[in-house]
Amino acid sequence: MVMEGLGDSLRSTLKKLANAGHIDAALIKEVARDIQRALISADMNVRQVLALSKVIEKRALEEKPLAGMSNREHVIQIVHDELVKILGAPRQIPLKKQTIMMVGLYGQGKTTTTGKLALHFKKKGMRVAVIAADVHRPAAHDQLKQLADKVQVGFYGEKGETDAAGIVTRGLAELKKKTDIVIVDTAGRDKLEDSLIEEMKQIFTAAKPDEKFLVMDAAVGQQAESQAKAFHDAVQVTGVIITKLDGTAKGGGALSAVAATQAPVVFIGTGEHVDELEALDPKRFIGRLLGMGDLEALLEKAKAATEGTDADKMARKMLSGRFTLDDMRQQMDMVAKMGPLGKVASMLPGQMGQMLQGRDMEGTQVKMRTYRVILDSMTPQEREEPNLIKAPRIGRIARGSGRTTNEVRELLKYYETTKGMMKGFGSNRKLQRQMMRGMPGQRGGGMAGGR
Numbered sequence: 206m207v208m209e210g211l212g213d214s215l216r217s218t219l220k221k222l223a224n225a226g227h228i229d230a231a232l233i234k235e236v237a238r239d240i241q242r243a244l245i246s247a248d249m250n251v252r253q254v255l256a257l258s259k260v261i262e263k264r265a266l267e268e269k270p271l272a273g274m275s276n277r278e279h280v281i282q283i284v285h286d287e288l289v290k291i292l293g294a295p296r297q298i299p300l301k302k303q304t305i306m307m308v309g310l311y312g313q314g315k316t317t318t319t320g321k322l323a324l325h326f327k328k329k330g331m332r333v334a335v336i337a338a339d340v341h342r343p344a345a346h347d348q349l350k351q352l353a354d355k356v357q358v359g360f361y362g363e364k365g366e367t368d369a370a371g372i373v374t375r376g377l378a379e380l381k382k383k384t385d386i387v388i389v390d391t392a393g394r395d396k397l398e399d400s401l402i403e404e405m406k407q408i409f410t411a412a413k414p415d416e417k418f419l420v421m422d423a424a425v426g427q428q429a430e431s432q433a434k435a436f437h438d439a440v441q442v443t444g445v446i447i448t449k450l451d452g453t454a455k456g457g458g459a460l461s462a463v464a465a466t467q468a469p470v471v472f473i474g475t476g477e478h479v480d481e482l483e484a485l486d487p488k489r490f491i492g493r494l495l496g497m498g499d500l501e502a503l504l505e506k507a508k509a510a511t512e513g514t515d516a517d518k519m520a521r522k523m524l525s526g527r528f529t530l531d532d533m534r535q536q537m538d539m540v541a542k543m544g545p546l547g548k549v550a551s552m553l554p555g556q557m558g559q560m561l562q563g564r565d566m567e568g569t570q571v572k573m574r575t576y577r578v579i580l581d582s583m584t585p586q587e588r589e590e591p592n593l594i595k596a597p598r599i600g601r602i603a604r605g606s607g608r609t610t611n612e613v614r615e616l617l618k619y620y621e622t623t624k625g626m627m628k629g630f631g632s633n634r635k636l637q638r639q640m641m642r643g644m645p646g647q648r649g650g651g652m653a654g655g656r
């Protein structure tokens with residue numbers, strides 16, 4: 206698992222959230238603080254962490270959950286969203302004729318990743334070649350040559366030459382005609398030095414690269430941000446590649462680098478072998494980190510609440526004009542499953558939605574709970590045949606449910622109104638069709654039997 210430490214602490218924070226009885230401002234603050242701690246101890250830049258946790262806290266406190274989502278799911282989703290944002294909008298590197306320049310400090314994985322990228326593009330059917338423009342380490346030329354041979358792509362290098370930009374110019378001239386993608390591997394330094402930045406600028410001018418990839422070891426610490434900025438100023442980084450995510454690295458520094466360049470993470474390296482490179486899908490990556498591979502499923506919940514046999518049966522009932530108190534109870538359960546009523550109303554099509562919108566939804570929700578209790582105090586027969594319910598029974602039901610007789614009468618009145626509405630609905634084909642289309646998660650043809 207990549208970024209194990211960070212993942213562990215983020216997951217335990219989310220677990221705390223998931224197990225909490227009640228989500229309130231204090232808990233949200235605590236969660237935001239936990240996330241701060243997790244990211245800072247993973248070496249993410251402190252200023253960035255503070256900004257991030259502030260956004261998470263603000264959104265969690267101010268935004269209302271979407272339909273079908275509980276408060277806790279909503280907060281988890283916000284944490285997920287904001288972390289995904291750091292990784293940048295997903296970006297696929299186009300399969301076109303282009304030059305790619307690799308930059309980064311010594312030992313970050315530039316040369317290895319150059320080989321991996323070459324293989325990646327070759328597998329996609331591109332003609333690929335690499336240029337060895339690291340003139341600082343004697344072995345660099347041979348290292349890249351071996352990699353190129355291994356993955357069987359073109360290679361250009363001039364062993365012993367010390368002018369990197371010259372190599373690039375001549376290499377491109379030779380390779381351009383017979384190659385789609387040329388990847389230029391460059392030298393690093395132990396640390397950020399003026400001579401390195403100068404050399405990058407020269408290579409940049411010679412190569413006129415389309416893509417400039419900053420290669421960063423996941424283990425890079427707090428200095429990641431300044432490094433990333435320096436490279437970004439020199440060559441305008443278009444993508445970040447985080448390597449060695451298979452190790453025990455904390456990874457936060459790499460996240461800082463990404464935030465600093467505003468360039469998305471495009472690939473991650475997950476091992477020493479040439480095929481251990483993954484195109485990065487920020488959502489999936491963060492989902493994995495937070496241990497919620499099924500987040501997507503969570504988000505589908507609103508839809509699912511209306512799907513399946515219950516909704517089908519209900520729809521058919523509604524259209525047949527037969528509508529009992531049991532049906533009403535079921536309907537109320539269904540709506541309750543979908544979440545806050547205001548949102549549900551806004552999802553309903555046409556007249557149905559308009560009718561509900563603008564009403565006092567909080568009040569309605571409270572009412573619904575009261576009705577539920579009253580309905581539970583009725584006998585099954587009463588719910589099946591509501592016209593049985595006259596004065597003596599009303600008294601009994603009220604006592605049984607701990608509500609007043611007025612409330613029981615109110616429920617019966619509500620039932621009659623709803624029934625009337627359902628009947629009207631049943632004879633209105635246009636509304637029916639509208640409803641079928643608009644019902645969230647309603648499968649096409651699910652109501653065919655009602656016609």
Ligand SMILES: Nc1nc2c(ncn2[C@@H]2O[C@H](COP(=O)(O)OP(=O)(O)O)[C@@H](O)[C@H]2O)c(=O)[nH]1
Nearest residue numbers: 311312313314315316317448449474475476477
């Ligand atoms: N485990 C692991 N090792 C990697 C990865 N990428 C590179 N390395 C190793 O990191 C070391 C330095 O890589 P190299 O490509 O020479 O770095 P450069 O100096 O930036 O060109 C080598 O031993 C590589 O095998 C990776 O994704 N995972």
Ligand SMILES: [Mg+2]
Nearest residue numbers: 315316339345
């Ligand atoms: Mg190298």
